Amino acid sequence: MSRHLLIETQGPWAGRECASFVRDAAALAGGGHRTQxxxxxxxVLGAVPGVLPELDGYLAADGDLLVDRYSVAQRGLKQEQLVAGSRLVDMDEIAGNVLDAAVKVVWH
Incomplete structure (x- = not known):
């Protein structure tokens, strides 16, 4: 199966597109695709519990939830304040995935 990296930058307050994007990620993960x-x-504000309920479906579909460490720190958040199942990552890991030709990247 293919590998996908979906990048959400706008957050839940930008409109319905964020929730729709997470549902798309859940559909990919639920379809057996390795999805991050x-x-x-x-x-990153969507990773605060209760803010983006669609993450529950994504995580239940075995999707890998990555949260940018720098963006979290910039907003005064800590790992303990994020949904269970999320993982803080740094730009070197992100860049490695974006530059990997085997990964299909979608940026929102």
């Missing part, structure tokens, strides 16, 4: 959803910039 990266929350970056304003997108």
């Amino acid at each position: 959803l990266l929350l970056l910039q304003e997108g």
